[in-house]
Amino acid sequence: MPEVNERPLVQAIGLTKHFPVRGGLLSSLLRREEQVARAVDGVSFDIRRGSVFGLVGESGSGKSTTARLVLRLIEPTAGQVIFDGVDMGTLKPAAMRSLRSRMQIVFQDPMASLNPRMTIGAAIEHPARIHMPDLTPKQRRERVIEMLEAVQLSPGRQYYDKYPHQISGGQRQRVVIARALVTNPDLIVADEPVAMADVSVRALLLELMMKLKEQFDLTYLFITHDLATAKYVCDDIAIMYLGKIVEQGPLRSVFREPSHPYTRALLDAVPVPDPKHRRNRPMPAGEIPSALNPPSGCRFHPRCPIAATEVCPLVDPELRPVEGRPEHLAACHLRTGAYQHLDPER
Amino acid sequence: MSEVVYSIRDLVVEYQTRAGSMRAVDGVSLDIRRGEILGLVGESGCGKSTLGKAMMRMLSRNARIAKGELIFDGRDLVKASDEEMRQIRGGRIGMVFQDPMTSLNPTQRIIDHITETIQTHRPDATDEEARERAAFLVERLGIRKDRLDDYPHQLSGGMRQRVMIALALALDCDLVIADEPTTSLDVIVEAKFLDLLKELRDEFNLTIMMITHNIGVVAEVADRVAVMYAGEMVEVGDVYSVFEKPSHPYTEGLLKSVPNIAIDDEELYQMAGGPPNLMHPPTGCRFNPRCPYAMDICSREVPPRFEAHGDGGFAACWLRDPVRKEARDA
Numbered sequence: 001m002p003e004v005n006e007r008p009l010v011q012a013i014g015l016t017k018h019f020p021v022r023g024g025l026l027s028s029l030l031r032r033e034e035q036v037a038r039a040v041d042g043v044s045f046d047i048r049r050g051s052v053f054g055l056v057g058e059s060g061s062g063k064s065t066t067a068r069l070v071l072r073l074i075e076p077t078a079g080q081v082i083f084d085g086v087d088m089g090t091l092k093p094a095a096m097r098s099l100r101s102r103m104q105i106v107f108q109d110p111m112a113s114l115n116p117r118m119t120i121g122a123a124i125e126h127p128a129r130i131h132m133p134d135l136t137p138k139q140r141r142e143r144v145i146e147m148l149e150a151v152q153l154s155p156g157r158q159y160y161d162k163y164p165h166q167i168s169g170g171q172r173q174r175v176v177i178a179r180a181l182v183t184n185p186d187l188i189v190a191d192e193p194v195a196m197a198d199v200s201v202r203a204l205l206l207e208l209m210m211k212l213k214e215q216f217d218l219t220y221l222f223i224t225h226d227l228a229t230a231k232y233v234c235d236d237i238a239i240m241y242l243g244k245i246v247e248q249g250p251l252r253s254v255f256r257e258p259s260h261p262y263t264r265a266l267l268d269a270v271p272v273p274d275p276k277h278r279r280n281r282p283m284p285a286g287e288i289p290s291a292l293n294p295p296s297g298c299r300f301h302p303r304c305p306i307a308a309t310e311v312c313p314l315v316d317p318e319l320r321p322v323e324g325r326p327e328h329l330a331a332c333h334l335r336t337g338a339y340q341h342l343d344p345e346r
Numbered sequence: 347m348s349e350v351v352y353s354i355r356d357l358v359v360e361y362q363t364r365a366g367s368m369r370a371v372d373g374v375s376l377d378i379r380r381g382e383i384l385g386l387v388g389e390s391g392c393g394k395s396t397l398g399k400a401m402m403r404m405l406s407r408n409a410r411i412a413k414g415e416l417i418f419d420g421r422d423l424v425k426a427s428d429e430e431m432r433q434i435r436g437g438r439i440g441m442v443f444q445d446p447m448t449s450l451n452p453t454q455r456i457i458d459h460i461t462e463t464i465q466t467h468r469p470d471a472t473d474e475e476a477r478e479r480a481a482f483l484v485e486r487l488g489i490r491k492d493r494l495d496d497y498p499h500q501l502s503g504g505m506r507q508r509v510m511i512a513l514a515l516a517l518d519c520d521l522v523i524a525d526e527p528t529t530s531l532d533v534i535v536e537a538k539f540l541d542l543l544k545e546l547r548d549e550f551n552l553t554i555m556m557i558t559h560n561i562g563v564v565a566e567v568a569d570r571v572a573v574m575y576a577g578e579m580v581e582v583g584d585v586y587s588v589f590e591k592p593s594h595p596y597t598e599g600l601l602k603s604v605p606n607i608a609i610d611d612e613e614l615y616q617m618a619g620g621p622p623n624l625m626h627p628p629t630g631c632r633f634n635p636r637c638p639y640a641m642d643i644c645s646r647e648v649p650p651r652f653e654a655h656g657d658g659g660f661a662a663c664w665l666r667d668p669v670r671k672e673a674r675d676a
Contacts, residue, residue: 058532168620169390198389198559199603203614225532228562228605232614255607269537271562273604275585283538287502 007085008046009186009219010053014079015043015069017062021292037291039065041243042079044319047187047236052213052220054234054251056227056266060288061240063223067189070221071103072096084186101131104180108192110172114164121160124148124179131183147178150215152208170201174208181216191223206233227270231255239263242299243291245319249328259322259330262300281305298333306334308342351521351553352378352401352439357414359393359400368624370396370409372577377658378521383547383554385568385585387561387600391621392574398525398557402439403431419520437467440514442524446506450498456484456509457494464516483512487542504535508542515550525557540567561604565589570659573597576622576632580662583655593654593661596633631664639665 018036040062047053057063068074070081072088081088083099091099104127107113114123124144128135135143141160148156151174164172173193180188193209194202210233212218224230230237231251238248239262247260258264265284284303289295295302301312311333319329320336330336334343359371371393378384388394399405401416403423416423419438423431435441443449450459460480464471471479481491487508489501498506507527514522528536544567546552558564564571564585571588573581573596581594592598602615619636622628628635634644643664652666653659664670 058534170620199561199600200389200617201620202605203603203616206614207616226605227533228607231607232605232612265534267607269533270607271533271536271540271560271566272608273561273565273589273601273606274608275565275568275589277565277608279537283534283541287504287535288532 009049010047011082012045015076016041016078017065018077035292038243043245045238049219051235052222052233054222054230054237056224056230057240062243063240064191067191067223071189101183102185103187104185105189106176106180106193108195110176113176116164119161120175124182128182147182151178170197187219189221242294247330253325253328259335260332261304261306306344311339349380350377351380353417355415358412359396359409360412362408369577374579376572378555380553381551382569383567385564385571386557387564388574393577394557394574395525398523402435437517438520440519440522442510442527444526444529446510452498455495460516463513467517483515487512503531522554543567583659587655593666594663595637595639
């Protein structure tokens with residue numbers, strides 16, 4: 001049934017997460033209004049089956065919170081996540097538990113993800129015990145060894161009884177990936193999976209992840225702050241700034257012809273391993289404002305080199321298609337909205 | 347050739363571990379020249395941070411300088427007393443670490459950090475003079491003067507790193523050793539910080555040794571680059587020359603495996619194998635088991651430094667041996 005397969009594996013619709021920030025004793029005595037941090041504020045995207053969807057942003061942009069919302073590790077303040085056609089918000093706990101085996105997460109620091117007192121084999125086996133109760137202990141062990149070999153820790157038997165401290169950092173991250181794969185998931189959320197690896201290890205890990213994607217029909221939600229790494233793995237990409245997506249679309253389109261001034265600045269800021277390379281444009285002024293009190297209108301306007309006073313501080317721009325590229329969206333009044341005549345670069 | 351500010355000569359640093367002693371830095375020599383930004387690169391465990399700490403005599407208790415000299419200001423810092431080192435650290439050599447929160451006192455305002463630094467090393471400076479200097483410096487570094495009354499936690503990561511630089515500038519340090527100063531910063535903040543470093547080098551003739559794993563950062567700011575592998579210095583040279591034509595196969599592999607956003611490639615190069623265990627390093631050239639060009643001699647004899655890149659640059663690789671090169675070309 002091809003029409004079923006064309007349905008995105010994940011649809012995020014208007015995802016929002018506001019974290020209440022408790023003030024001190026003084027503010028509660030004065031009955032001050034409770035503040036909220038708008039960590040994620042109305043984020044929508046589709047993740048195509050079998051693709052790598054990159055969610056990119058600086059610290060505090062809301063990318064990791066979005067990942068946790070997609071996995072429903074935290075409850076959204078508003079919005080929905082549709083996983084393979086099922087609205088996760090409507091699921092009863094038992095149904096949610098069984099859906100969990102189809103989605104897994106890989107974090108940045110494998111040492112923090114692995115129990116130092118648990119052997120590698122036991123760590124990988126753990127999710128199988130929970131989600132695959134029908135397997136006999138022997139079958140489970142075989143499954144673990146199969147996973148170890150899939151992540152190129154071979155022969156798997158030799159690694160089964162080792163402890164995390166006995167292997168290298170790159171190998172540890174492969175163990176974490178093996179543990180994510182053991183329940184045969186459809187979706188892997190990878191939150192900065194190679195950020196701690198040295199360059200030579202990073203290339204190996206990324207290639208392994210891409211190979212596993214083909215081998216096990218996986219779909220990745222790839223969270224990263226590193227645009228240069230995203231370039232090598234992502235099919236589609238969304239750029240987040242202060243809880244909102246400012247630009248999204250096919251990777252090549254976004255990287256070659258970035259439309260939003262923030263995306264351009266991010267791409268320009270990435271250090272290029274070539275001393276002859278020079279940056280094209282000056283960097284935006286200031287730093288990311290607080291999510292407690294985001295700027296009015298377009299959240300990027302106080303730092304934006306092209307912001308127009310007529311509209312940018314007043315109206316929050318919507319994501320709209322870039323001219324001639326229906327899949328490439330940008331939220332900028334001057335680039336995709338009704339105020340394109342105000343764009344000084346036009 | 348320009349004046350040498352700091353000269354590392356044949357330095358050996360050993361760590362005592364339960365499994366025995368390990369040489370994290372093994373026979374490293376390097377000159378740092380006035381007014382340059384020198385990028386020291388290598389992967390985790392190559393010894394680059396140990397080298398930086400040894401230069402400040404700030405090694406951890408289980409480490410010691412087993413051999414070599416650290417020549418600064420006409421004397422050998424290996425032999426300097428603790429009191430002399432206290433004067434030099436912060437006074438003559440500034441430090442910037444990855445996490446500035448560990449270097450700043452959380453209970454002290456920014457202004458007090460800077461004035462205290464000035465008055466500790468220049469007791470004759472009046473309060474007024476110290477405050478004026480502090481205000482001048484933070485403004486030069488792009489921090490509003492009114493932020494001087496803030497505590498470190500009220501500043502952003504980028505601002506804290508600027509304060510660390512301000513502390514170094516407050517005393518006209520001869521050398522700033524910066525160990526992964528931009529690693530915890532976001533890219534836009536990082537780009538601005540790197541631009542600032544280049545401006546300061548030009549304006550104050552500041553000398554900076556930047557220790558980093560990020561090849562892109564080195565390409566962006568460094569005048570010269572020094573590459574470490576498994577405790578040894580394998581290549582040193584002008585940054586344009588090294589990036590254009592690396593002379594050591596490790597440098598070549600390292601540069602090829604860096605993700606590059608500015609070019610249109612689709613796959614990352616993968617270097618074979620991983621770095622050796624320093625308890626039992628390979629004989630001969632330490633890179634030989636991973637080297638795509640390894641020859642017989644490489645596993646037998648340690649390669650000496652062969653001239654490369656001009657201007658005192660070198661590569662420790664038998665492929666650069668002029669005698670062998672003639673043989674190969676013939």
